[in-house]
Amino acid sequence: MSTDCDIMRAMHAIEVSGLVKRYGALVAVDGISFTVERGEVFGLLGPNGAGKTTTVEVIEGLRKLDDGTVRVLDTDVVRNSKEIKQRIGIQLQTSSLFESLTAREVLDLFGSFYRKKLPADELISLLNLQEKRNSLVKNLSGGQQQRLSVALALVNDPEVVFLDEPTTGLDPQARRALWEVIEHLKRRDRAILLTTHQMEEAERLCDRVAIIDHGHILAMGKPRDLVKSNFEEVAIEFEADGRIDLGSLKGLEGVSNIREEEGVVTVYTKEAQGTLAVLLSSAAKGEWQMDNMRVRVATLEDVFLKLTGRRIRE
Amino acid sequence: MKVTLNLVVANLKEVFRNKAILFWTFVFPVIFILLFGLAFAHDDISKFNVGIVNQDQGTSGEQLAKALSSVPVFTVTNGDWDKEKTALEKGDRRILAVIRPDFTERLAKGDAELEVYYDASQPMVSQTALSVFREVVAKMVQETTRTKQPLRAVEKPIQSKHIRTIDFLVPGILGMTIMQLGLFAAIPLVSLREKKVLRRLSATPLKRSSLVVSQIIFRLLLGVIQTFIIIFVGRLVFGVQVEGNWAYLLVAVVVGAMSFLSIGFVAASFAKNEQTAEPMIQVVSMPMMFLSGVFFPIEMMPDFIQPLIKVLPLTYLNDALRQIVNQGHSIESVATDLAILGAWLVAGLAVSFKTFRWE
Structure with missing residues (x-):
C-alpha cells in the first residue's frame, strides 16, 4: 500500500528531521529540521561555529548523529552511507589535493572511485x-x-551537491561563471546545498535559505520572503560625526531600530519620507555632519543582523 | 584493486615530479655511501704497515729488510712469526714478508723464496702494497746479483672472510634508508589529514582499506627501488658484493619497510600536525641510527645500553641485511630477525588501527 506520505518523502532530495549532534557537553546542532528538493538551491547561512558545517557533515555521512533522522535521496545516511556516497558530490573549501598531479589526473583519479562518472574533459570545460x-x-x-574542487564535486554526476563557500577567492567574473554552473545544475534537477558567507550570493542563487545560529534554525524561507517578514522598513545609511543624538532619533515615528558601526549609522524605518525629512533638516541646520547618505531596501544581511545580532563575517 | 593501483600510481607520479622528495629518497642515501666509502677507503692507501720476520742467518736477509724499511710508504715492523701473523690477522699489517733461514744460501744459488702474506679481505689496499713490494724486491735483486729472477715471491692470502668497512656500511645504510622510508611516511599522512584531503577522500566511496593498502604498496615500491640503487652503487663504486640471495635480501627489505611503516603510522596517529610529526620521528629515528649498528658494530656500544639496542627494530633489520649481503646467509638464519620485525609490524598496526584519526 503506497501512501501519499511515501510519495511525498520520495520527492525530497534531503530530509533532515530533529537532527541533534553533541560534542561532549557542547550541543553543536540542537534539533534542526529542513528539506531540500530536487532542482532547488538551498542555502545554509550562519556565523562560524553556528553548527552549519556539522549539519552538512552529518548529511554527507561524515559524522554520526546523536538524535533525529537524515535521509538523502530517500536513503538513511547512517545506515547506508556507502551507497549515498556514490550519488552525492562534495566540494570542500580547503582541499589542496595531490599537488603534484595535473588537474586532469586528479579528476580521473577521483572519477575512478565511482561507478558512474563524467568525462574529465566535460568537467574541465564546464x-x-x-x-x-x-x-x-x-x-x-x-x-x-x-x-x-567544484569540478571534483561533480565528477560522479551527483544527484545532490554540497558546496562549501564555492566562490570564496574567485574574482567577480569567475564568481558569475560559477553561479551559472550552479544554475545549470539546478536546471538539470540536481539538489544543491550551499553554505555561504556572501549574502548577495545567497539572494541571487538560493531558492530558500535557513539562518542558523547556536545550533538552531532562526528563520527559513525564500530570501525575499525572509526580508519581507522581518522588515517592513527601509534602511537609511549615512556617516555621521559625533554630535548626532541617536537617542532622539529612536523616538521618531516609524523608526524601529538604529545601529551604529564605525561611524556608519543605519536607521530602519517604516516611514522613510518622514524620517528622511527629519534627518536632512537637522543635518542642514548644522546640528551634525551627514555624509554618503543612501536609502536602500533591507537585505538578507539585515535579516541576519536582526536575528543573530551579528554580521555574518564576525 | 584498480582503485588501489590508481592511488599507487598517483603517489608515484607525485614523487617523481617532486625534486626535493626525489633527492631525499634516492640521491641522499647514495651520497651517504659515497661519503663514507671514500672516507674509509682513503685512510689506508697512503701508508702501509709491513711486517718482516727475518729468520735468515746470512746477510742478504738483513739487506732486504733494510731496503724495505727505506721505502717511504712502508712502515716496517720487525718481529717473530707468531707476533707478526697475529698483527696481520688483526688488520695491523697489510703485508707480511717472511725471510727463511736459508735465504742467503739459496739466493746465492739463484733459487731463493720469499713468503709474502697479505690481507686478502682488503684487495685494493693489499694489491697496491704488493706492487710496491715487488718493485723493491726486483730492484734489490738487480743490484745485488746478476742473475735474473733468482727470487720469486709466493703470495699467500689468509683471512678470506674479513669484512671491509664499506662492506659493513652498505647494508647498514640500506637499513637506515628503509627505516627512514617507513617512519617519514608519517609526514605526508599527517599533511593529508591537515589539508583535509583524507576528509575529502572519505566523502567518496573510496574504501579506507584501499587507501592504506595503496600507501603500503607505494612505500614498498620506493623501498625496493632504493635497495637496487644502494646495492648497485655499493657494487659499482666499492665492489661490495651481495653474497646472499637477492630474493632473501628483498624479503628482508620488505619486512623491515613494513614494520617501520607501521611505526610511521603510529607517529601519524599521535602527531597533531606536520610540525610536531617531524621532531617526533627524529626522536625515534636518531637513536636507532646511532645505536642499531648502522655505522659501527653494536658490540662496540657500552654494556648498559645493550638492552635498549636489543629491542630496537633497526638492530634486527641491519643484522638480517648484513647476514644476507656480507655473509651470504640464507633466510633461515635471519628468521629471528624477521620475526622480531614482524612483531613490531603487528604491534604498530594494532596501535595505529586503534588510534589513527582521519580528520
Whole structure:
C-alpha cells in the first residue's frame, strides 16, 4: 500500500528531521529540521561555529548523529552511507589535493572511485579550466583550485551537491561563471546545498535559505520572503560625526531600530519620507555632519543582523 | 584493486615530479655511501704497515729488510712469526714478508723464496702494497746479483672472510634508508589529514582499506627501488658484493619497510600536525641510527645500553641485511630477525588501527 506520505518523502532530495549532534557537553546542532528538493538551491547561512558545517557533515555521512533522522535521496545516511556516497558530490573549501598531479589526473583519479562518472574533459570545460588541464594542482591559482574542487564535486554526476563557500577567492567574473554552473545544475534537477558567507550570493542563487545560529534554525524561507517578514522598513545609511543624538532619533515615528558601526549609522524605518525629512533638516541646520547618505531596501544581511545580532563575517 | 593501483600510481607520479622528495629518497642515501666509502677507503692507501720476520742467518736477509724499511710508504715492523701473523690477522699489517733461514744460501744459488702474506679481505689496499713490494724486491735483486729472477715471491692470502668497512656500511645504510622510508611516511599522512584531503577522500566511496593498502604498496615500491640503487652503487663504486640471495635480501627489505611503516603510522596517529610529526620521528629515528649498528658494530656500544639496542627494530633489520649481503646467509638464519620485525609490524598496526584519526 503506497501512501501519499511515501510519495511525498520520495520527492525530497534531503530530509533532515530533529537532527541533534553533541560534542561532549557542547550541543553543536540542537534539533534542526529542513528539506531540500530536487532542482532547488538551498542555502545554509550562519556565523562560524553556528553548527552549519556539522549539519552538512552529518548529511554527507561524515559524522554520526546523536538524535533525529537524515535521509538523502530517500536513503538513511547512517545506515547506508556507502551507497549515498556514490550519488552525492562534495566540494570542500580547503582541499589542496595531490599537488603534484595535473588537474586532469586528479579528476580521473577521483572519477575512478565511482561507478558512474563524467568525462574529465566535460568537467574541465564546464569549470572553464581548459587551459589548465595539464597544469599541476600546485601551480593553479587559488581561484583555479577552487574551481577544480567544484569540478571534483561533480565528477560522479551527483544527484545532490554540497558546496562549501564555492566562490570564496574567485574574482567577480569567475564568481558569475560559477553561479551559472550552479544554475545549470539546478536546471538539470540536481539538489544543491550551499553554505555561504556572501549574502548577495545567497539572494541571487538560493531558492530558500535557513539562518542558523547556536545550533538552531532562526528563520527559513525564500530570501525575499525572509526580508519581507522581518522588515517592513527601509534602511537609511549615512556617516555621521559625533554630535548626532541617536537617542532622539529612536523616538521618531516609524523608526524601529538604529545601529551604529564605525561611524556608519543605519536607521530602519517604516516611514522613510518622514524620517528622511527629519534627518536632512537637522543635518542642514548644522546640528551634525551627514555624509554618503543612501536609502536602500533591507537585505538578507539585515535579516541576519536582526536575528543573530551579528554580521555574518564576525 | 584498480582503485588501489590508481592511488599507487598517483603517489608515484607525485614523487617523481617532486625534486626535493626525489633527492631525499634516492640521491641522499647514495651520497651517504659515497661519503663514507671514500672516507674509509682513503685512510689506508697512503701508508702501509709491513711486517718482516727475518729468520735468515746470512746477510742478504738483513739487506732486504733494510731496503724495505727505506721505502717511504712502508712502515716496517720487525718481529717473530707468531707476533707478526697475529698483527696481520688483526688488520695491523697489510703485508707480511717472511725471510727463511736459508735465504742467503739459496739466493746465492739463484733459487731463493720469499713468503709474502697479505690481507686478502682488503684487495685494493693489499694489491697496491704488493706492487710496491715487488718493485723493491726486483730492484734489490738487480743490484745485488746478476742473475735474473733468482727470487720469486709466493703470495699467500689468509683471512678470506674479513669484512671491509664499506662492506659493513652498505647494508647498514640500506637499513637506515628503509627505516627512514617507513617512519617519514608519517609526514605526508599527517599533511593529508591537515589539508583535509583524507576528509575529502572519505566523502567518496573510496574504501579506507584501499587507501592504506595503496600507501603500503607505494612505500614498498620506493623501498625496493632504493635497495637496487644502494646495492648497485655499493657494487659499482666499492665492489661490495651481495653474497646472499637477492630474493632473501628483498624479503628482508620488505619486512623491515613494513614494520617501520607501521611505526610511521603510529607517529601519524599521535602527531597533531606536520610540525610536531617531524621532531617526533627524529626522536625515534636518531637513536636507532646511532645505536642499531648502522655505522659501527653494536658490540662496540657500552654494556648498559645493550638492552635498549636489543629491542630496537633497526638492530634486527641491519643484522638480517648484513647476514644476507656480507655473509651470504640464507633466510633461515635471519628468521629471528624477521620475526622480531614482524612483531613490531603487528604491534604498530594494532596501535595505529586503534588510534589513527582521519580528520
